[in-house]
Amino acid sequence: MEGSGEHPSPQPPYPGDNLIHDGDFVVLKREDVFKAVQVQRKKKVTFEKQWFYLDNVIGHSFGSTFEVTSGGGLQLKKKKEEPTSETKEAGTDNRNIIDDGKSQKLTQDDIKALKDKGIKGEEIVQQLIENSTTFRDKTEFAQDKYIKKKKKKYEAVITILKPSTRILSIMYYAREPGKINHMRYDTLAQMLTLGNIRAGNKMIVMETCSGLVLGAMMERMGGFGSIIQLYPGDGPVRVATACFGFPKSFLSGLYEFPLNKVDSLLNGTFSAEMLYAEPKDSASVEESNGALEEKQNSKPDNEDSMAEAPESNNPEQESMEVVPQDPEYKEPKERGSKKDYIQEKQRRQEEQRKRHLDAAALLSERNADGLIVASRFHPTPLLLSLLDFVAPSRPFVVYCQYKEPLLECYTKLRERGGVINLRLSETWLRNYQVLPDRSHPKLLMSGGGGYLLSGFTVVLDNLRADTSLKSSASTLESHKTEEPAAKRQKCPESGS
Numbered sequence: 001m002e003g004s005g006e007h008p009s010p011q012p013p014y015p016g017d018n019l020i021h022d023g024d025f026v027v028l029k030r031e032d033v034f035k036a037v038q039v040q041r042k043k044k045v046t047f048e049k050q051w052f053y054l055d056n057v058i059g060h061s062f063g064s065t066f067e068v069t070s071g072g073g074l075q076l077k078k079k080k081e082e083p084t085s086e087t088k089e090a091g092t093d094n095r096n097i098i099d100d101g102k103s104q105k106l107t108q109d110d111i112k113a114l115k116d117k118g119i120k121g122e123e124i125v126q127q128l129i130e131n132s133t134t135f136r137d138k139t140e141f142a143q144d145k146y147i148k149k150k151k152k153k154y155e156a157v158i159t160i161l162k163p164s165t166r167i168l169s170i171m172y173y174a175r176e177p178g179k180i181n182h183m184r185y186d187t188l189a190q191m192l193t194l195g196n197i198r199a200g201n202k203m204i205v206m207e208t209c210s211g212l213v214l215g216a217m218m219e220r221m222g223g224f225g226s227i228i229q230l231y232p233g234d235g236p237v238r239v240a241t242a243c244f245g246f247p248k249s250f251l252s253g254l255y256e257f258p259l260n261k262v263d264s265l266l267n268g269t270f271s272a273e274m275l276y277a278e279p280k281d282s283a284s285v286e287e288s289n290g291a292l293e294e295k296q297n298s299k300p301d302n303e304d305s306m307a308e309a310p311e312s313n314n315p316e317q318e319s320m321e322v323v324p325q326d327p328e329y330k331e332p333k334e335r336g337s338k339k340d341y342i343q344e345k346q347r348r349q350e351e352q353r354k355r356h357l358d359a360a361a362l363l364s365e366r367n368a369d370g371l372i373v374a375s376r377f378h379p380t381p382l383l384l385s386l387l388d389f390v391a392p393s394r395p396f397v398v399y400c401q402y403k404e405p406l407l408e409c410y411t412k413l414r415e416r417g418g419v420i421n422l423r424l425s426e427t428w429l430r431n432y433q434v435l436p437d438r439s440h441p442k443l444l445m446s447g448g449g450g451y452l453l454s455g456f457t458v459v460l461d462n463l464r465a466d467t468s469l470k471s472s473a474s475t476l477e478s479h480k481t482e483e484p485a486a487k488r489q490k491c492p493e494s495g496s
Contacts, residue, residue, distance in 0.1 A: 018061050020160060025245035027161040031152055034171035036163060036243040050156055057160050068156035070118050077157060090140040097134050105131040121155035141438065163244050165216040172212060172240065180209040181376055182401045184449025186429045191372060192220055194454040195397045199224035201369040204389055206230040206382060208375040211241035218250055226253040228359050255359035262385055265363055272357055367391040374399035380409045390457050398453040406453045418460040426451050
């Protein structure tokens with residue numbers, strides 16, 4: 001953003017550019033199935049039991065639709081105008097149609113022979129329609145349903161989408177909901193709204209949702225402001241964050257701080273020596289995890305590449321820097337001598353400690369504009385500790401898959417004080433099919449998307465109020481309750 005006046009860099013992403021470049025993160029869509037991948041030349045991608053290369057998508061705009069051809073190539077599919085004036089020959093009733101399996105003249109061997117000849121899926125569907133003895137007897141709705149079913153089976157059509165919070169949250173919730181603690185996309189939208197996430201904020205986030213909540217916050221803030229991520233374990237998990245494909249300017253305001261150092265920061269015992277006293281093999285853990293991620297991505301049959309790497313492997317500790325967008329990063333085998341490798345490791349370790357110190361300085365100011373908690377841990381101790389870093393009159397939002405932990409957290413907050421407008425909520429979502437003459441709720445719907453506890457912070461009187469104000473208030477109260485001396489003297493006189 002700062003270098004907008006300079007020459008455009010050849011490295012993606014390009015601000016305001018809607019074209020796909022080499023190295024961009026994209027989302028593949030086929031029907032209602034999504035998968036996030038990175039565009040790399042001559043790299044085989046497996047999606048919905050089909051493999052192909054993404055070389056041909058480079059230079060096209062996001063939202064383009066491609067058809068998989070023989071040999072794993074992608075061919076741009078142009079939209080064809082469907083004839084509206086042509087009247088379709090259709091029946092008025094399906095009662096006389098018997099599903100005996102003999103209505104289709106083409107056999108599986110015939111269909112396989114057509115595929116071997118390289119005939120496109122659209123032509124195969126057309127031949128299936130022409131060789132069906134009952135197609136013309138079906139109603140118009142039944143014909144549309146039949147064509148849609150055959151297209152889904154035989155046409156390999158893929159749409160390339162630009163990653164966004166909505167698309168990635170739908171993808172994760174459909175494919176691997178456990179990795180985002182079963183957080184539904186409408187619940188995530190409620191969190192961003194209740195937390196007042198906007199540009200210029202100073203936010204604190206503690207999440208174990210593969211970096212999805214962090215990425216959603218970064219997208220909404222647009223690179224302005226600062227985010228401090230508290231993480232358990234060796235490093236922050238940012239697999240989903242990497243799938244957004246944020247530019248490097250977004251990373252300047254992103255900080256991380258270990259969760260196990262929060263108590264020392266609250267007690268005032270935190271120091272830089274505590275970070276240097278940590279085991280120095282943390283950088284080696286990062287490097288080994290990066291190598292492990294490279295091995296996983298090199299497998300051709302791995303459908304869970306960048307978007308769905310297991311959390312147990314923790315390659316996400318530096319995933320925002322390890323992605324191929326960083327030209328300075330190289331695998332250990334490509335770094336040359338062992339001395340250079342050790343120096344690079346020490347440099348990265350020193351940078352990580354510096355980022356920790358910067359995050360500690362920001363937290364010590366205790367003036368954050370909001371707090372977001374969405375983790376698999378119990379929310380009560382997390383929230384009670386982290387609220388001390390939030391400024392008064394600021395929102396906080398806590399997510400949990402279950403209601404009972406948030407009820408306990410609600411009770412503890414009422415006893416503690418310092419918060420107002422506490423609200424425990426659950427959103428209800430139902431999808432509808434909207435088609436001419438047959439709009440209705442879909443038969444399958446989500447049973448639950450989690451619960452949210454939200455509120456605002458206020459100043460605690462017993463902790464932060466000025467003593468002079470308290471003394472003056474107590475004096476004023478005593479004047480109000482105490483009766484004047486003249487009245488006290490008149491009472492016994494009137495009784496005698």
